[in-house]
Amino acid sequence: MNTATASRYAAEYQTIAPALPGQSLPWLQALRAKALEQFSAQGFPSPREEEWRYTNVSGIEKKLFSPSVSLTIGDVNAEWLKAYQLQDAWVLVLVNGHFSAELSVLDGLPEAVSVMGMADALAKQPDKVEKYLGTAADQAEHSFIAFNTAWFTDGLFVHVPAKVVLDKPIQVLHAVTGADAMATTRNIIIVDEMAEAKVIETFISRDGVYAASLPGAGAAIGEANAYLTAAVTEVFVGQNADLTLYKMQSESEKAYHFGGSYIKQARDARFTHHNFAFGSLLARSDIHVDLDHASECELNGLYLGVKRQHIDNHTRINHLKPYAISRELYKGVLDDRARGVFQGRVIVAVDAQKTDSQMNNRNLLLSDDAEADTKPQLEIYADDVKCGHGVTVGQLDEKSIFYLQSRCVDEETARNMLTFAFANEMVDKVKIKGLHDMILEQVLARFPQQGVNKEWL
Amino acid sequence: MLSIKNLHVSVGDKPILKGINLEIKAGEIHAIMGPNGSGKSTLSHVLSGKGGYTVTEGSATYQGKDLLEMAPEIRAREGVFLAFQYPVEIPGVSNIYLLKAALNSIRKHNGQPEVDAMDFLTLVKEKVRLLEMDEKFLYRAVNEGFSGGEKKRNEILQMAILEPKLCIMDETDSGLDIDALKIVSEGVNSLRSPDRAFVMVTHYQRLLDYIKPDFVHVLAHGQIVKSGGADLALELEEKGYSWVEDNQAAA
Known part of the structure; x- marks a missing residue:
């Protein structure tokens, strides 16, 4: 069944492919070809896979979402977009998976700092993209990553060079406007040695609940759209660098969302993630962090589920070297027939002595029909570590x-x-x-x- | 103010209170003493409306109204205040917000307008000084991370601001060192007034050294077995609870 869907996408791919960025880059063409081959063979992940046992994506398979091959901002109502746009920030806007220079606000960036669309980055700095793309996210992991590699139309590219401290955050707005649309973005964030930055990923649609609550927005809202977002973000935090990454997922209530964040931290690097999962009919986020010597990561999450929402967060923290610290707290509030999934793995390698790790997941169920599936996993191969985890599922x-x-x-x-x-x-x-x-x-x-x-x- | 007649209360099938009779008038302080398991806490919980108890017989009339019919928040708005033995921590809700919300809901209940923000702050700060509390407690989450003594002071602070008519104090002295006990007692004494009554539930007599009761009632096996003046508490301290329990058995 999975592969039947996959072959439908594969058939369509041939007509879309020439419009995808990076046509002149053989390494990318090879990467895309390999990814398409993998996706065609596997289809979307199946609940038979351990990492997907609580999340059935057959709803996605029943539809055929179509990518838009170029930027069309005609139906973007700038008013609702502005409601999500931070005032004191550099803002990069992606509409249906395409960078819009017109809607973005990137004036006054320090000269050495790159903030641009991925298609532009592939045209202007292909060598740098090649060096990083696909090195933090392993497409063998599951076929959503392969799907993203094959199909991505654009994305965010950020490079903050060594010792640069950004005084304003960078916000990327992923906006989807159409029914049955597919927004597939590939994002790369590089923060070099001793640099500091804050990046905010915002996933929105014009029929989001928040957008609908805006004064005067009523006419622009309309019916909730079913569409697919598939975003993969690869993050590289250099030695002694500090990155805070925020994700606010407020997709339409009929949308499907896959978002993967794959982070590589160098020695002594600090990384903080805040993951707010509010929207979508079905949302799955992966957050994988690789920790080097004495690096620190903090993963925070909040998911709010109502009606029949299914919100799945998968985190994996790899303690690869000694003295690293990880802290994780995910909280969920689930009402009606909503289902929340938390699967958190902490893996402590043989070499990772003196690891200090804490993982917690707390769930509040507001209705008898709401469900929380929580699965914290510690895999410890070193013998001198401090690791703990706690889980609660309960009522008030x-x-x-x-x-x-x-x-x-x-x-x-x-x-x-x-x-x-x-x-x-x-x-x-x-x-x-x-x-x-x-x-x-x-x-x-x-x-x-x-x-x-x-x-x- | 409060008239309790033949009150019988069970938890599940187990009878805890077996016919309590008590008349409390405005301006009076009543101490309810008794050994562990005598039903003291059950009495304070039932009067303040905590769930999990079944009234099988009898009545409690507060200012002419059926107290037991009212939801807990209505009792609170009508002027019944329970100072908890173990005040609950409420992370995420600030102390000052709860104080203001509670005061305004009492005012609304009484047909009064909301309190002016500046007047409220002045009032709160005055009471905070009286109880020798740090102002920063106001902006922290309700009872979160407070020491035992700080939690009890916070209860008295709430009482001082809400100005209830009937104060039920459940084991207020437990967990207090002597200095905190003095401060809490001074706080309570400053609230004594001809139109306010206190019911102090306590295991030990020591609280009564600081807050002198008008009446002392001894509760044993779910009944009031002996009532008297403040001297009764001293006699109890000297002779122990076995004295009244033995008397009851003999009778």
């Missing part, structure tokens, strides 16, 4: 509800307060004010229950 604490009631708060409000407070811990970790406020608005707009009040903060 009745003692806390009574305490609030005894302080005049009615029961429903008490439940909302506690639920909101549970989620807000993750929002509070975001230190970019504009982004923090936007995510907070998103939580309030999407929150499963009514009557949540910002003043509770």
Whole structure:
């Protein structure tokens, strides 16, 4: 069944391929050919694969999504786009998988810093792209990565050279406008030695819940669209460098989202990831981090599921060398018939002595039909390490509800307060004010229950 | 103010309170003493509306209304305040927000407008000084990471701001060192007023050295077995609970 879908895509590929970027680059053509071959043989991942056992992507297979071969921004309503655009940031806009110079705001970047669309990068700096593309994300991992390699139309390319500290964040807006569209982007972020940067990946559609809540947006919104986003981001954090990567996924409620972030950290590098998974009918994120000597990573996540949403987050932290530190906290709030999946693996290699690792996943179920599947895994091959993990799946604490009631708060409000407070811990970790406020608005707009009040903060 | 008549309460099939009778008037302080398992905490929980208890018989009338019919938050808005033995930590909700929300919902219940933000801050800061608390506690999450003594002070702070009519204090002295006990007691004493009543549930007499009760009731096996003045507490301290329990057995 999987391969039948794959061959439909393969048949279509021949007509699309000439429009994909990097035609004149033999190494990329070879990479794409190999990826297409792999995808054609395997199709999309099957629940029979251990890493996909909780997530069935057959909904994607039933449709045939079509990539747009060129940039069409005619139906992009700049108003809803602006609502997601941070004021004090460099902003790169991708519409249906294509870079739009017109909508992007990249003035005033330090000269040595590159922020551009991937198609431009392949034209202007092909050698640098070749050096990195496909080296952090292993397409043998699963066929979504192969799919992305074969089909990507554009993406984000960021290079921050050594010792450069960016004073503003870089935001990339992945906007999808059409029904049955396919937005396949490949992104590369390179932060060299002792450099510092903050990058924000924002996945949005014009019929997102947040967009719909904007004043005056009503007319532009329309029906929720089914479409497919497949984004692969490869991240390279140099020695002693510091990168914070944010991901806010607010796709349409009928969308399918695959997003993979694959991070390689050099010695003493620091990497922080904040993953907010709010949208999509079915969303899967992979976050894989390779840690070198004494490097540190912090992975934070918040997923909010309502109706029949299925939100899956897969993290893998590879402690490859000694003295590295990893901290991970993922929280989920699931209502209605929503399902949340957390699979977190920490692998400590034989050489990785003095590893210090903590992984936690906490889930709040607001309805009897909601489901959380959580699977933390520690694989430790070294003998002198400090590793821990914790998992909870539960309802609100009745003692806390009574305490609030005894302080005049009615029961429903008490439940909302506690639920909101549970989620807000993750929002509070975001230190970019504009982004923090936007995510907070998103939580309030999407929150499963009514009557949540910002003043509770 | 509060009239408890023949109150019987069970947890599951197990009867805990077996016919409590108590009349509490405005301005009075009643101490409920008793050994562990006598039903002291059950009484304070039932009066404040905690779930998990079944009233099988009897009544509790508060200011002419059926107290047991009211939801916990309505009791609170009507002026019943429970100071918890173990105040609950509420991560993510700030202390000052909860104080303000609680005060405003009482005001709304009484048909009054919301409190002015500046007046509120002045009021809160004055009470914080009285209880020798650090102002930073106001901006922290409710009880989160507070020490035992800080949590109890926070309960009294809430009480001082909400100005309840009936204060039920559940084992307020437990976990307090002598300095904290003095501060908490001074806080309570400053709230004594002719139109406010206190019910202090306590295992030990030592709290009563600082807050002098008008009446002392001894609870054993779910019944009030002896009532008297403040002296009864001293006598109990001296002779132990076995004294009243033995008397009850003999009778």
